[in-house]
Amino acid sequence: MIQEQLKSIDSTTNALNMMLEVAAPLSTEIASDMTNTYDSIVYKTSSLLERHSNLEGTDQLLFFFAVAIGSRDSDTGNHCERLVKIGSEFGAYLQLSPLEIRNLNWGAYLHDIGKIATPDAVLLKKEKLTPDEWEIMKQHAVIGEKICQPLASTKGVLPIIRHHHERWDGSGYPDGLKGHEIPYIVQVFQIIDIYDALISERPYKKGLSPELAIALMRKEAEAGWRNPELTEKFAEFIRKKAENP
Numbered sequence: 001m002i003q004e005q006l007k008s009i010d011s012t013t014n015a016l017n018m019m020l021e022v023a024a025p026l027s028t029e030i031a032s033d034m035t036n037t038y039d040s041i042v043y044k045t046s047s048l049l050e051r052h053s054n055l056e057g058t059d060q061l062l063f064f065f066a067v068a069i070g071s072r073d074s075d076t077g078n079h080c081e082r083l084v085k086i087g088s089e090f091g092a093y094l095q096l097s098p099l100e101i102r103n104l105n106w107g108a109y110l111h112d113i114g115k116i117a118t119p120d121a122v123l124l125k126k127e128k129l130t131p132d133e134w135e136i137m138k139q140h141a142v143i144g145e146k147i148c149q150p151l152a153s154t155k156g157v158l159p160i161i162r163h164h165h166e167r168w169d170g171s172g173y174p175d176g177l178k179g180h181e182i183p184y185i186v187q188v189f190q191i192i193d194i195y196d197a198l199i200s201e202r203p204y205k206k207g208l209s210p211e212l213a214i215a216l217m218r219k220e221a222e223a224g225w226r227n228p229e230l231t232e233k234f235a236e237f238i239r240k241k242a243e244n245p
């Protein structure tokens with residue numbers, strides 16, 4: 001199944017063709033039984049495009065699909081919008097360049113775009129995934145990179161798309177990168193992504209307070225999953241933010 005997925009990506013000469021191929025069934029499915037979801041995708045995409053008015057042509061289409069894919073696995077709510085806000089603030093705190101902050105913001109929308117190739121049976125499964133299903137799920141990082149690779153505008157976002165599930169101790173995927181082998185922009189993205197996931201309410205859990213979220217992130221850093229130094233910088237950023245809201 002994975003090979004078939006990858007073959008279909010390899011045989012696609014550019015990302016646009018692939019997106020157009022999947023667009024028809026996706027929009028039919030949405031229009032037939034999820035009108036509200038469709039409306040919400042259109043609404044979210046148009047407000048996104050308003051805020052990023054320099055996006056045009058293929059990039060607009062790319063963002064439309066990113067929003068549509070995010071809506072398939074709808075637990076995430078406004079996760080992307082919140083990531084853009086906190087990413088811009090933490091990026092400025094770390095004195096990242098405007099281009100790096102822009103890549104971080106695009107990463108918020110595009111990091112899971114490879115899930116376009118993840119079947120519903122795997123993506124939406126409530127029970128624990130089997131080892132084979134887990135392998136399929138993990139492919140979204142590589143597939144997402146392949147989708148965006150032909151687009152010059154996403155060059156700086158590709159590391160986030162491919163490596164957002166790597167872990168500091170090398171136990172992540174797809175490449176098992178360790179420590180500073182994980183690009184810095186990806187490490188920053190991971191920190192804000194996990195923080196937002198922890199503080200957000202989901203249908204199956206309450207949101208944690210910032211203090212509890214930071215405590216849990218420190219535990220994960222101690223367990224070897226994330227850069228401890230950057231985790232501390234983030235804790236300091238959150239503390240200062242609370243002091244000067």
Ligand SMILES: [Fe+2]
Nearest residue numbers: 111112164165
């Ligand atoms: Fe992901």
